[in-house]
Amino acid sequence: MILDGKAVSEKRLEFLKEVIGESGLYPRLATVIVGNDPASQMYVRMKHRACERVGIGSVGIEIPGDSTTKKVLESISGLNRDADINGILVQLPLPEQIDTDKVITAVKTEKDVDGFHPTNLGLLMSGKPRFAPCTPKGIMNLLEDYRIPIAGERVVIAGRSIDVGRPMAALMTNADATVTVCHSRTRNLSAELRQADILISAIGKAHFITQDMVKSGAVVVDVGINQLNGNLVGDVDFDGVKKVASAITPVPGGVGPMTIATLMENTFLAATRIS
């Protein structure tokens, strides 16, 4: 079975549009982009387009790539104070000279629709999430849509980043899965991955996960976005792994669209909480 994130996200966006229409609210998202990295610009454009589609207002703040941390913090501070802005999204990665931790921590927790602020990550860890990061939350929504059971399942996550691996582990733990998190220092990675009923890869290496690393019947979720010979591919060798998996996400069209839909849902949530 192909887990069609594009179709599920379309359905969720249509539903959200209706809910926003009926709510009488006009949520607003501010995106902050520092510099002119083409991939970051493309992601931000996609987020603005999704806003327009569901009835969320959006403001794009563009800051020159050679700016200081102080300059970015001033911008965030203005958005924190602006009562018309419900959600703030800082597009990562930031240029090297910017202190990313300081910027993330500067976002008002009630407007932190990316869910990266330590307070929001802490709430997630404590089992009482306010905003869960969009990619892992989007994966939970995708699995739920396909009624894939999670409680009691053995989930193995490859990658321990703040935006994917770690919050993914927390969401899965909160959903009663038994969770293993792997990373570059994991001994015998293949053996760990082969234990998975649900395998989630967020490593960032093209076609790294091969058929022999996947248990027969496993559900495979591919978060990776990598360039290979001019094509966009995941971490998973899709053609090989689909022969053994019971369900698998494609790249593109799997996790990516779910991430954007979840950002819209988090922004609406922020608007309902503040109003």
Ligand SMILES: NC(=O)c1ccc[n+]([C@@H]2O[C@H](COP(=O)([O-])OP(=O)(O)OC[C@H]3O[C@@H](n4cnc5c(N)ncnc54)[C@H](OP(=O)(O)O)[C@@H]3O)[C@@H](O)[C@H]2O)c1
């Ligand atoms: N679809 C989406 O919406 C979406 C959203 C976010 C990210 N992504 C994509 O997902 C991928 C991961 O993103 P990220 O931000 O989580 O990346 P990241 O911050 O670079 O983290 C990568 C993780 O993979 C681990 N890793 C690297 N090589 C490994 C190896 N050979 N064996 C085992 N673990 C290894 C690293 O281990 P260490 O911690 O030990 O270094 C790290 O924990 C990227 O391709 C990114 O573009 C997609």
